[in-house]
Amino acid sequence: MVGKRHIKEHLMKKIYFLLFSSLTIFAGEVPLASPNLAPTHPGSQLYKEEMIEAIPFWNKFGELFVYVQTHYTKPLFLAILIGVPLAFAFHYFVWGPKKFSHKGRKFLIFPKWQRIVHWIAALGFIFLVPTGFLIIYAKYFGGGEPIRFARTIHDIGAILFAIAFIPMMLMWFKDMLPKSWDLKWLGMLGGYLSKEKKEIPAHKFNAGQKMWYWTIFFGGALMLLTGFLLYIQTFDKSLLNVKIFQIDILRIAILTHLALALIIVALFFTHLYMSLFAIKGAVDSMISGCKSEDELKHLHSIFYKDIINKKIDKKLEEGCK
Numbered sequence: 001m002v003g004k005r006h007i008k009e010h011l012m013k014k015i016y017f018l019l020f021s022s023l024t025i026f027a028g029e030v031p032l033a034s035p036n037l038a039p040t041h042p043g044s045q046l047y048k049e050e051m052i053e054a055i056p057f058w059n060k061f062g063e064l065f066v067y068v069q070t071h072y073t074k075p076l077f078l079a080i081l082i083g084v085p086l087a088f089a090f091h092y093f094v095w096g097p098k099k100f101s102h103k104g105r106k107f108l109i110f111p112k113w114q115r116i117v118h119w120i121a122a123l124g125f126i127f128l129v130p131t132g133f134l135i136i137y138a139k140y141f142g143g144g145e146p147i148r149f150a151r152t153i154h155d156i157g158a159i160l161f162a163i164a165f166i167p168m169m170l171m172w173f174k175d176m177l178p179k180s181w182d183l184k185w186l187g188m189l190g191g192y193l194s195k196e197k198k199e200i201p202a203h204k205f206n207a208g209q210k211m212w213y214w215t216i217f218f219g220g221a222l223m224l225l226t227g228f229l230l231y232i233q234t235f236d237k238s239l240l241n242v243k244i245f246q247i248d249i250l251r252i253a254i255l256t257h258l259a260l261a262l263i264i265v266a267l268f269f270t271h272l273y274m275s276l277f278a279i280k281g282a283v284d285s286m287i288s289g290c291k292s293e294d295e296l297k298h299l300h301s302i303f304y305k306d307i308i309n310k311k312i313d314k315k316l317e318e319g320c321k
């Protein structure tokens with residue numbers, strides 16, 4: 001009797017193991033780790049008994065994870081990759097870019113240290129976004145070493161972003177707090193659906209830039225946390241004091257990372273379009289730190305009036321000479 005039960009248990013474990021192995025091959029579309037390193041990972045709870053133990057709980061997050069990865073991840077990221085640039089190309093050809101005179105007075109808006117912090121974060125994103133796409137579509141690029149390399153670049157991007165994250169959030173925190181005129185800005189979509197050159201209600205940052213900031217404020221922190229979990233893969237989960245399998249922590253981390261990445265990528269493309277195409281010369285303010293009077297007067301009308309009323313215009317102008 002005992003022998004029979006033993007054989008049954010042994011068989012069940014084997015079936016579970018086979019099921020899980022095929023699942024990991026399936027999940028190989030989104031590679032988790034170098035497979036040759038995994039079994040020897042010291043103290044890993046992912047690749048030992050728990051791997052078998054987690055199978056009966058497959059319905060908890062496993063099914064959801066595979067469902068989302070199979071049906072949603074690739075089409076949604078493709079929709080963003082194609083849809084957002086197409087929408088902006090349409091905007092560019094219908095409404096065209098906003099042009100401002102760069103001949104008149106110029107004011108120093110972003111001091112050097114703020115520009116450096118911004119460019120570290122930007123460089124991080126330049127590394128993170130294309131490599132993120134490469135990892136998602138890994139199987140179409142043949143997987144293996146090139147994708148592992150993309151992952152290393154993704155990690156370097158994450159480190160650059162992590163370095164800039166706290167200073168960037170602190171240096172712009174006050175200017176990014178919501179104000180009553182932000183609703184007005186949103187109501188007129190920042191004036192971007194009009195060719196008319198008029199005064200737009202915004203202080204140093206407009207409501208669109210504030211949305212981008214707050215997405216990064218909360219989303220960036222979560223991206224760092226989930227990315228870190230994906231990087232280390234196993235850790236002492238008793239620290240969490242919740243009954244959850246290690247593999248489920250990773251499944252939740254991936255789902256969160258990717259859901260946020262969708263929003264971040266869409267807004268990142270928007271940020272690029274605004275600074276490189278929609279407002280001619282806007283990127284210069286992040287290179288030289290200066291904005292022209294004409295641009296400030298129209299796109300940041302409340303800020304411009306504030307500078308004049310507080311009589312700091314001469315001082316800010318000095319910074320651009």
Ligand code: HEM
Pocket residue numbers: 030031032128129130131132133135136151152154155157158161220223224226227228230231232254257261264265
């Ligand atoms: C603030 C931005 C981001 C940070 C800090 C970040 C960080 C990380 C880190 C550290 C990893 C682990 C890599 C490894 O194990 O070596 C990772 C994985 C990943 N990231 Fe990001 N990332 C960010 C943005 C993005 C974006 C924009 C995308 C998509 C375009 C993306 C897609 C992915 C994917 C697909 C994985 C692999 C998930 C898996 O293991 O299946 N990430 N990320």
